[in-house]
Amino acid sequence: MAKGPEKRAVLIAGPTASGKSALALEIAREQGGVVVNTDALQVYEVLRLLTARPSEIEMAGVPHRLYGVVAPSVRFSTGGWARAAAQIIAEEGDRTLIFVGGTGLYFEALTTGFADVPEVPPEAVAAAEADVAGLDREARGRLIAARDPVVAARLKAPDPQRVIRALAVLNATGRSLASFQDEAQAGLLDGFEIERMVLNPDRDVLRGRIARRFEAMFAHGAAEEVEALLALDLDPSLPAMKAIGVPEIAAMLRGEIEEDEAIERAVIATRQYAKRQRTWYRNRMSDWNWITP
The missing domain is CATH 3.40.50.300 (P-loop containing nucleotide triphosphate hydrolases)
Structure with a gap:
């Protein structure tokens, strides 16, 4: 056997x-x-x-x-x-x-x-971000088409994150991101x-869970977490700085919005993220x- x-x-x-x-x-x-x-x-x-x-x-x-x-x-x-x-x-x-x-x-x-793909050093990412800063969709499309036409042909939309990633890899390695992706x-x-x-989960069940969970996060010290993160004075483009809840609570801490609005915005953002996750899973899993x- x-x-x-x-x-x-x-x-x-x-x-x-x-x-x-x-x-x-x-x-x-x-x-x-x-x-x-x-x-x-x-x-x-x-x-x-x-x-x-x-x-x-x-x-x-x-x-x-x-x-x-x-x-x-x-x-x-x-x-x-x-x-x-x-x-x-x-x-x-x-x-x-x-x-x-x-x-x-x-x-x-x-x-x-x-x-x-090799690790990309921060300076390569910073250079790519500088190239993309202030560009609209059409300008980003022209930029990536000129710098890396193979990647440009594969992008359904030249959103900032994907264009920056492709340019950063090119800056750091001298190779197209596509060449790494093609290696079996x-x-x-x-x-x-x-x-x-x-x-x-059922959609309505999940929506309720998301709301209750974020309210619990807030009650147990989420604002203090964001304060500790902001005290590090990090680049706002870093992934941790864009985690759901960070921008919303940061706005509250600056006095721009009230606590209830911060919670409401974060709950909405979380529900939108869950919807994007479901779409990915349906398409790929x-x-x-x-x-x-």
Whole structure:
């Protein structure tokens, strides 16, 4: 009889506030597994509440990796996450690995592979941001077409983030981002038995959970988290500075809006983000096991 795969991974995706972390913890306790953060913002220090990172009490007794390990001054890329995840897989691969989060590209790195783009130094990003600053959509399109026509042909829309990313890679490496994307790679979990699931709560249930969760975040010190982040005097374009809740609470702290409005704006932004997540999952994870909690 053929021997089955010895290595096992459980992948739990889903929109924000869908209950992913609780399910991951339950599975880890049942199977003696390791929970690995698969969310682009929960890697950052300082913002434990606003990124809904599990608390120390919740994590007690179960190994959790890649939570709160990156300074908010760092632009932590998908490539950086993939390299960190590869190291964890090498170290913990004999235990069940439970990857949980909401960042679709991270799951693609696990299952189908992701371009291994070198880390881009801050000065290369700054130069790209300076080139793009103040440009409208058409001007961004002309800029990327002139500098990197291959990437330009692949962009459905020349939004600032993607144009800056492509220009920064070109500045740092002298190579088109497309050339890295075209290099065939296996997924990080190649050879694993993989269980894939997407949590898909009822829309109205999720909307209510989002509102209640943000109100709880605020009550337990989210404003103090933002104060601590702002005290670091960081570049406002950094991912941590754009986390949902940070701009809204920062506006409140400056006296521009009242507390109720800050909460309302953050709840609306979170619901919009959850909608974008669902769209990604429907387009890219339609063959996963969809579960209504």
